[in-house]
Amino acid sequence: MFRVLLLLGVCLGTVSAQAEKIVFASNDDIPPKIYLEGSELKGTYVEIIREACKRMGVEPVFETYPWPRAVVMAETGKVDALFPPFLTEERKKIFYFPREPVSKTRNMAFALKKRNLKIQSFDDFKNLTVGVNDRYSYGADFDEFKKKLRLDHSTTQEMLVKKLSANDIKRVDVVIASEEAFWFLVKRMGYKDVFEQVFVVSENPSYVVFSKAAGKNHQQLAERFNKTLLQLKKEGVTKKIFDKYMK
Numbered sequence: 001m002f003r004v005l006l007l008l009g010v011c012l013g014t015v016s017a018q019a020e021k022i023v024f025a026s027n028d029d030i031p032p033k034i035y036l037e038g039s040e041l042k043g044t045y046v047e048i049i050r051e052a053c054k055r056m057g058v059e060p061v062f063e064t065y066p067w068p069r070a071v072v073m074a075e076t077g078k079v080d081a082l083f084p085p086f087l088t089e090e091r092k093k094i095f096y097f098p099r100e101p102v103s104k105t106r107n108m109a110f111a112l113k114k115r116n117l118k119i120q121s122f123d124d125f126k127n128l129t130v131g132v133n134d135r136y137s138y139g140a141d142f143d144e145f146k147k148k149l150r151l152d153h154s155t156t157q158e159m160l161v162k163k164l165s166a167n168d169i170k171r172v173d174v175v176i177a178s179e180e181a182f183w184f185l186v187k188r189m190g191y192k193d194v195f196e197q198v199f200v201v202s203e204n205p206s207y208v209v210f211s212k213a214a215g216k217n218h219q220q221l222a223e224r225f226n227k228t229l230l231q232l233k234k235e236g237v238t239k240k241i242f243d244k245y246m247k
Contacts, residue, residue, distance in 0.1 A: 021059045022221065024049060024208070025079040027135070028064035029156055032184040032245040033084055033206075036064075045083050047241045048102060049208060052228045067135045077213030080221070084206035086137060094212055096219045098226035100233075101205030103242070106179040107138045109199040110164065117174065119199040125149050131160050131175035138176055139202030157185050165194060176201055180246060 026034050026045070034043035041062055053060040063079060064070070074082035075094050086105070087097055109125075111117040119125065122145045130146065134153040137143055152172045154160045161182070163171040175182075179197070186195060208225060210218040232238050 020057065021061050022053065022081060023061045023063055023079040024081045024083060025063050025065060025070040025073045026083050027067040027070055030084065030178075031157065031181055031188075033181070034062075034064070044241050044245050045102060045208070048229070048232065048238055049083070051232060051237060051241075052225055055228050055231070056224055074209070074211045075213065077211050077215070079211065080214050080218060081208055081210045083208040085209060086139070086204045086206055088140070091209070095209035096212060096222035097207055097209050098222050098229065100226050100229050101207050102229065102238070103206060104203055105206045106203045107142070107176055107201040108179045108182065108197045109174045109176055109201055110182055110195050111174045111198045112164065112194060113196045115173070117198050119174070124199075125174070128173035129171070131163055131172035133157065133160060133177070139204055142176070142201050157181055158189070161185055161189060161191070165191060174198065184245065 028034060028036050028041070030043075032043055033045040034041065036042075041064070046062065049060050049062075063073070065073060070079075070082060071085070073079045082095065084102060084105070085091060085095070087101075091097075109119055109130075117128075122142065125145075126149065128150070129152050130149050131152045131154060132138070132146065133155065135155065138146070152163065154163065157177060160172075160175040160177055164175045182195075208229075210222040210225070212218065229238075
C-alpha cells in the first residue's frame, strides 16, 4: 500500500511540476531585453521574468521565434505568455495585460554625428531614406506615417547599425530603433562616438502579456505577475538588472 501511495505521490508530483511551468515566447533578437550569447539566453526581460517566476513559485520556459510567429503562438494559446509587446486595443482583445509595464521603450531616430541632421517633426523624414526593422512596430502614429516615406527594410538591429555606419555607400540617412537596444548593440559592435539621437519617434510601455486563448486562469497569472513585478520595482531589483546591461 505504501508503494502504491508513493508511486501515486510521484505521479501527482510530476503533474504538479508540469502544471507549474509557464512558457514565454519572444523573438531572440531584441537586445538587451532578450538575446542569445552562444547558446545562453540573456537579457533584462529574461532576468526579470526569471526572478518574478521564482517568487511566484513557477518555472519559466523560454521559446524564441521570429516575432510574427511568437505573436501567433501566444494568440492561439500554444504558449502561455509573450514579451515585450506594446499595448494596443487589438492586442487587449487577445492578451491579458498586467497593469504594470516592465519598462518604457523609446523609439528614436539615429544618425551619424558627422551628418549633423536636424529633425523636428515627422515631415522632416520625407526627403530621407529611413531604415526600419520590418518586424517591429514603432507606435501607431509613426507606423501610419512611414507609409509616406522612402524606407529601407532590415530584419535585425545589427543590420540597421551596419547600414547606418557604412562608409562605402550611403544606404540610409537615419534608422529608427529602440533607444536601449541601439546603444547596447553599438557598444557590443565596437562603435564609439559615431552616432547620435536626433528625434524621439515614440515612447511606449512594453509588457509581459498572457494568452487569453490558453485559459481563463491566465488572467490570474497576469494579476500575480503584476503584483510580483511591482514588488521587484519597489525593491530596486529591476533597476539593478537594467543597470547591469546598460552601464
